[in-house]
Amino acid sequence: MQIKRIDLSDDGRVYMIAYIGDKSPEMPYMDKRPAVVVCPGGAYYMTSDREAEPIALNYLARGFNAFVVRYSVYPHATFPNSLVDVSRAMKYIRDNAEEFGIYPDKIAVCGFSAGGHLAASIGTLWNDPEVQELAGCSGEENKPNALVLIYPVISSTRNVQPESIRHITIGIEDETKKVEALAKVSLENQVGKHTPPAFIAHTYSDNVVPVENPLLFASAMAAADVPFELHIFQNGGHGLALASHITFNNEYSIDEDFAKWIDLSAKWLYDTFGKNIPDGPYPRVTYENRCKGGIV
Template identity: 25%
Template sequence: MQLSFYRRCGWVLMPGLLVIASCYPSLAQTPTLARDTSFTVYSALAKARKADPTITLARPAVPATIRARMNVPYCTAGGRTLQLDVFYPKARRRGGYPAVLLIHGGGWRSGDRSQHVPMAQQLAARGFVAVTAEYRLSTEAPYPAAVLDLKAAVRWMRANARAYRINSKQIATWGFSAGGQLAALLGTTNEETRFDSLACNTRYSSQVQAIVDVDGILAFIHPESGEGDDRKSTSAATYWFGSPKTERPDLWRQASALTYVGPHTPPTLFLNSSVDRMHAGRDDMMQQLSQLNIYHEQHTFPDAPHPFPLFNPWFQPTLNYTVDFLNRVFGGSSKTNN
């Protein structure tokens, strides 16, 4: 039996947002504080190679034109310091460079920011400041902790724009899988101040100007979604929310980017594998973006496994689509070879 997390816990009321005060979900939903290594680049590669032995891990040479700052603290949350890595061009540019916050996947429970260091390095070589940030996973803190953390990461980027040559008017989110869901949610909630409750760099905005969603779900309660089916085992989203969708559907909708699509939604790029359930709600969101005359693109890689952006032959086209889209949105001039 799974009791509702939210009926059993104490709460602190913040502007427009309930925040957990002193209680965690019981049974299988209890945050363990132990690292979950169920999703790694190498375990995903081994699984993908069972279907296609030609798949290889994307590890391009580190460009000589970039700099890196690793393990930079960006906020304290839940009693510990959150960190990020920054990759940026060596050359200075008047007005700074567009920036991209890269968000890793792993079912809101596993994975880490090192997954996308190769992508961040290549983006920096193409004229972007790329930031890979950690966030609290469901083993440590349930929703909305991850959202609060990543909003704080965007504010840190603006607070440190001069040091890292960031154009603070041109910040995008880029995320894969659970990270794609979070990237889309950050962008569609630009007007939702309820998610800006962490007391870090509060003088700065967490708004972003573009979204790149790489196989991330857009709506949790949707005919295409596989999240919330707990018949055989607890789904990743149920762990994250701390409550089944049958008990708190309002919470599951609150975390769905599709819920917030409106006139202020930024231009969006959808990059997808052949696994349809990984982009539940995408077509509905694209329809709404079309009605609102908001620029968007969608590209699917036929027969690609879900973790395709981590592997060859999909890494380079994922990079190219990302750079082309961001240059179109931000008015850049980087060139790619499609």
């Protein structure tokens, strides 16, 4: 595995960590992989370590190259700064797809909580003229091919918006512009044919980001005839991350049912992108040729 840091801002405040799987003659169809860009949560106030490297490594183990974006947070998160950060990351990844060993048309953005809002934002606002200009994009360089939204914040209206989303309006002094920004980041109203397919997982009992958030987004996707897969688990609190011992930090952070989301999302991504291997018949590896690193 190769690990590489890429600075996305001059001061090093915004950066991305790439986790790239090694190539092997024994696995010739993994020379290129799909990619997952991870946006950790943290209320736009910080980016959680529990939703960063552990997520990237789990996707890497499932055949994806992974990238963790440490985007702008309070007090630098004023909209659209964080969205521009992820747009720049997407453009950089696509521009260097060959170096990273990825398919440029198989890039998913995965986000958690506020990071889920950011992932849904790039899925719905990637073509916003201001975002495109600030990110140096002129087409679909920053457009995800799929979204993975894990207990995402979606709405800033209809009484389902957590206080955390207000961190992205800090610095907007004009009240009219602040109202306009809040309306723009109410993402159930931004879904359209330009939005990529999505995998969504949430819990009914989430007491931080109400379950109405993913339901609103899924309903908007259904209305726009955009494919999605939605999993609502009855039990489980907010911020479960992998919901396993790996990301354990309190008695509520392990949930064997919610922990299934990582495998479910990987399967969904392969169903959406297609697997790397060709249709059969498959090449046969013999002992002699395996020792030589060859395939017959």
